[in-house]
Amino acid sequence: MSQDIETVLLTEEQIEKRCVELAKQIEDDYNKEGEVPIVVGLLRGSVPFMAELIKRFTFPCEIDFMSVSSYDGTESIGDVKIDKDMDLSSKERAILLVEDIVDTGRTLSEVKKMFINKGATNVKIVALLDKPSRRVVDIHADYIGFEVPNEFVVGYGLDYNQKYRNLPYIGILKREIYE
Ligand SMILES: O=P(O)(O)OC[C@H]1O[C@H](OP(=O)(O)OP(=O)(O)O)[C@H](O)[C@@H]1O
Numbered sequence: 001m002s003q004d005i006e007t008v009l010l011t012e013e014q015i016e017k018r019c020v021e022l023a024k025q026i027e028d029d030y031n032k033e034g035e036v037p038i039v040v041g042l043l044r045g046s047v048p049f050m051a052e053l054i055k056r057f058t059f060p061c062e063i064d065f066m067s068v069s070s071y072d073g074t075e076s077i078g079d080v081k082i083d084k085d086m087d088l089s090s091k092e093r094a095i096l097l098v099e100d101i102v103d104t105g106r107t108l109s110e111v112k113k114m115f116i117n118k119g120a121t122n123v124k125i126v127a128l129l130d131k132p133s134r135r136v137v138d139i140h141a142d143y144i145g146f147e148v149p150n151e152f153v154v155g156y157g158l159d160y161n162q163k164y165r166n167l168p169y170i171g172i173l174k175r176e177i178y179e
């Protein structure tokens with residue numbers, strides 16, 4: 001375990017097991033609806049989770065990425081802005097947004113609105129982690145991996161100043177690292 005980690009909250013095995021369950025649930029829903037969604041990963045935190053999910057999808061889908069930002073360090077700095085838009089058109093397409101964590105809910109709320117404005121027919125959200133105690137915007141994620149407490153977590157895509165994304169587990173960062 002990294003010496004900067006206070007506690008491991010979720011092991012690699014727990015995350016993988018949950019990804020199998022989520023992928024099955026998502027697959028059943030898209031098979032019922034008969035749509036070919038664009039699976040859109042929000043860079044950069046969603047990458048490990050998205051890789052773990054999509055390799056288990058057996059339904060036809062396309063993938064794309066976009067990058068939005070709203071955070072600096074551990075605190076929200078307000079508005080969400082698009083740093084890199086996706087390449088595919090979302091007009092008249094079903095979108096499955098893949099996110100690492102829902103915290104205040106601002107990012108997903110803004111991104112979902114943006115897709116609806118661009119003419120997407122259906123926008124669903126899958127997030128690995130949910131921190132409901134921090135929510136300031138009412139946003140519904142269709143699929144959630146795990147609920148986490150109000151602690152700053154890193155690993156499995158989640159960073160602190162761009163570090164720790166490569167950890168294969170989710171852990172609580174020691175306070176002395178960021179205080
Ligand atoms: O629910 P919210 O309060 O909006 O917070 C969640 C967002 O914050 C983090 O993104 P960050 O801007 O740190 O980008 P990253 O994915 O590159 O780490 C995280 O990846 C989510 O996108």
Ligand SMILES: Nc1nc2[nH]cnc2c(=O)[nH]1
Nearest residue numbers: 103151152153154158159
């Ligand atoms: N790395 C990381 N990014 C976040 N963005 C919002 N909450 C968190 C968190 O707990 N950890």
